[in-house]
Amino acid sequence: MLAVKDLTVFRGHIRVLNGLTFSVSAGEIVAVLGANGAGKSTLVGALAGLYPPAAGEIVFQNRNLTGRPPEAVVHAGISLVPEHRQLFAGLTVRDNLILGAYHRYRDAKKELPRLLEDVYRLFPALREKQEKPAQTLSGGLQQMLAIGRGLMADPRLLLLDEPSMGLAPLVVREIMTTLSGLRAKGQTIILAEQNAHAALKIADRAWVLERGCIALSDTAENLRQDARIQAAYLGRS
Amino acid sequence: MSPESQLLQYLISGLTLGSIYALIAIGLVVTFNITGIFNLALGEFVTLGALVSIALYAAGLPLIAAFALAVLIAAALGAVMERTAIHPARKANATILTLVIITIGVGIAIRGASLLIWGTHPYILPPFSEHAPFTVAGAVVIPQSLWVLGLAVVCVAALFAFFEFTYLGKAVRACVMNRTAARLVGINPQRLSLAAFTATGALGALAGIFVAPITFATYDMGFMLGLKAFVAAILGGVTNVPGAIIGGFLLGILEAFGVGLVGSGLKDGLAMIVMILVMLIRPTGILGAFRRGA
Numbered sequence: 086m087l088a089v090k091d092l093t094v095f096r097g098h099i100r101v102l103n104g105l106t107f108s109v110s111a112g113e114i115v116a117v118l119g120a121n122g123a124g125k126s127t128l129v130g131a132l133a134g135l136y137p138p139a140a141g142e143i144v145f146q147n148r149n150l151t152g153r154p155p156e157a158v159v160h161a162g163i164s165l166v167p168e169h170r171q172l173f174a175g176l177t178v179r180d181n182l183i184l185g186a187y188h189r190y191r192d193a194k195k196e197l198p199r200l201l202e203d204v205y206r207l208f209p210a211l212r213e214k215q216e217k218p219a220q221t222l223s224g225g226l227q228q229m230l231a232i233g234r235g236l237m238a239d240p241r242l243l244l245l246d247e248p249s250m251g252l253a254p255l256v257v258r259e260i261m262t263t264l265s266g267l268r269a270k271g272q273t274i275i276l277a278e279q280n281a282h283a284a285l286k287i288a289d290r291a292w293v294l295e296r297g298c299i300a301l302s303d304t305a306e307n308l309r310q311d312a313r314i315q316a317a318y319l320g321r322s
Numbered sequence: 323m324s325p326e327s328q329l330l331q332y333l334i335s336g337l338t339l340g341s342i343y344a345l346i347a348i349g350l351v352v353t354f355n356i357t358g359i360f361n362l363a364l365g366e367f368v369t370l371g372a373l374v375s376i377a378l379y380a381a382g383l384p385l386i387a388a389f390a391l392a393v394l395i396a397a398a399l400g401a402v403m404e405r406t407a408i409h410p411a412r413k414a415n416a417t418i419l420t421l422v423i424i425t426i427g428v429g430i431a432i433r434g435a436s437l438l439i440w441g442t443h444p445y446i447l448p449p450f451s452e453h454a455p456f457t458v459a460g461a462v463v464i465p466q467s468l469w470v471l472g473l474a475v476v477c478v479a480a481l482f483a484f485f486e487f488t489y490l491g492k493a494v495r496a497c498v499m500n501r502t503a504a505r506l507v508g509i510n511p512q513r514l515s516l517a518a519f520t521a522t523g524a525l526g527a528l529a530g531i532f533v534a535p536i537t538f539a540t541y542d543m544g545f546m547l548g549l550k551a552f553v554a555a556i557l558g559g560v561t562n563v564p565g566a567i568i569g570g571f572l573l574g575i576l577e578a579f580g581v582g583l584v585g586s587g588l589k590d591g592l593a594m595i596v597m598i599l600v601m602l603i604r605p606t607g608i609l610g611a612f613r614r615g616a
Contacts (some may be wrong), residue, residue: 102417133506134505155508156509159506164506171500171502172500173499176492177498180492180496184496184507187493187509200545237507
């Protein structure tokens with residue numbers, strides 16, 4: 086579904102991603118693990134079109150998306166739930182959600198109520214708050230709203246950047262369960278996550294980024310058992 | 323005329339002037355919120371609205387048709403300006419300062435072209451209604467003032483409805499609040515930039531058409547109006563549309579009272595004094611926060 090070759094990305098003068106090559110198949114959850122500054126955010130950001138690559142190629146469903154801006158990438162079926170949620174703070178929950186469908190608004194206008202209903206069924210707490218400004222929500226609800234907005238784009242591939250950041254363990258578990266449920270319905274997901282423990286629980290495969298390179302790539306099952314991962318990311322010795 | 327009527331007279335002329343400042347200031351603020359730059363050529367679109375509609379009227383078009391065509395021409399010119407001057411510079415990674423200087427350059431070019439076409443001669447646009455001036459509590463009201471106030475009210479209401487109730491209006495606000503997130507859902511800021519320059523070009527022209535019967539129209543009428551609208555925008559807090567409206571009316575009223583109570587020499591200086599004071603004392607404007615997203 087997604088094939089990336091030799092992806093190299095600079096942020097300013099710093100080479101953050103260093104010739105990454107990988108592919109993702111339909112229906113799987115791939116976790117991207119790594120320490121702060123390893124390049125997780127840059128990787129999902131680059132896939133979403135935020136950071137044009139200096140070299141390499143991004144091919145998604147046989148379409149070359151290399152160097153395409155985010156507004157074109159979302160149209161092609163890749164939707165990013167960005168780091169720090171990046172909500173439209175002053176707009177209501179409902180408006181945030183319907184704007185998620187912006188790129189296909191003309192076609193989806195009639196379906197909007199049904200699409201909203203799907204998101205509310207996934208996150209029932211959002212329904213009660215739908216007329217409230219996004220900025221008044223708790224951190225957990227804001228994250229759910231960000232995911233809901235990303236889903237409103239009807240993505241073939243959903244990218245998430247640190248959805249667990251700053252959230253209580255219970256909320257993290259709830260969000261991970263939801264992602265797992267999405268996968269069960271066939272949603273393909275790339276999950277960049279600092280919280281390796283939570284991510285490896287739901288992922289099929291994972292990559293460990295180190296200084297802009299894929300240092301390890303294996304099934305989630307194997308990585309959970311891997312002594313290096315346990316030491317570095319799972320806090321066990 | 324009693325002192326009270328005299329003061330009422332100043333207030334009426336202040337509200338009239340203020341409406342025009344407010345309208346142009348709204349155009350400045352909306353463009354700034356969407357694109358991050360001030361379109362300092364906007365005043366020249368006021369001139370164009372007035373002079374083009376006078377020329378078209380003189381060429382035999384009915385007044386309404388002349389107005390509509392002048393507004394369309396100004397809107398088209400706004401679009402051309404964005405595509406030929408702003409968009410390419412942005413692609414070449416021009417800084418905000420460069421972009422603002424480009425708008426000043428475009429303004430000088432439009433003013434120069436207007437000078438060549440129309441000369442320094444003042445032109446007259448007939449008032450919209452034949453009705454004679456009437457008095458309210460001793461103060462004289464010319465009907466054209468009501469037209470100007472009416473335009474301001476209608477434009478503000480229309481803008482409010484657009485931003486508050488339409489999908490596209492919400493998308494524009496979303497882009498102002500969070501540009502990155504807006505792009506991630508598919509909102510194209512470049513297209514909004516084009517729309518902003520086009521729409522505010524039309525808005526400026528409308529302001530020019532409505533004010534022309536009061537002030538006469540000259541090739542440089544928009545320069546001062548644009549500058550004062552800029553002061554009004556700063557007074558209102560730069561990113562804040564309600565602030566720009568209040569700033570426009572405050573400045574208009576201040577000017578009218580300054581001229582009436584002190585002397586007409588104060589007219590243009592007052593706005594500059596206000597700008598300096600705001601910058602020194604409260605650079606965030608009367609309505610507060612100097613941040614994007616309000």
